[in-house]
Amino acid sequence: MSRNELISENKQLKEDYEVVKSLLEELNTDSQEKQEFEDELKNQEEKNQDLEKLLNELSLENDKLKQEHEIFKTQLEVSQSVLEEKIKYENEFRDQTEKLQQI
Numbered sequence: 001m002s003r004n005e006l007i008s009e010n011k012q013l014k015e016d017y018e019v020v021k022s023l024l025e026e027l028n029t030d031s032q033e034k035q036e037f038e039d040e041l042k043n044q045e046e047k048n049q050d051l052e053k054l055l056n057e058l059s060l061e062n063d064k065l066k067q068e069h070e071i072f073k074t075q076l077e078v079s080q081s082v083l084e085e086k087i088k089y090e091n092e093f094r095d096q097t098e099k100l101q102q103i
Contacts, residue, residue, distance in 0.1 A: 001009070
């Protein structure tokens with residue numbers, strides 16, 4: 001090979017080297033970005049699981065509160081009914097007492 005051919009081949013090899021080097025850097029960057037993406041995805045999945053767990057806990061608590069609400073509502077209705085009966089009997093007693101006093 002002549003000197004000029006060697007120089008030309010050397011130049012071409014250097015250019016090829018730079019292209020390969022650039023491609024390798026891109027691959028490394030892509031690999032890092034992929035790892036970062038996978039890490040972020042894993043974090044999001046963990047957060048999602050935590051939120052689902054919290055949602056289930058809140059749902060159970062909500063059901064419990066609904067049951068308690070129904071119990072208190074029933075107790076209130078019974079209390080109101082008892083109070084109305086008491087008032088009715090007190091009024092009847094008062095009316096009877098007034099009638100007796102008039103006699």
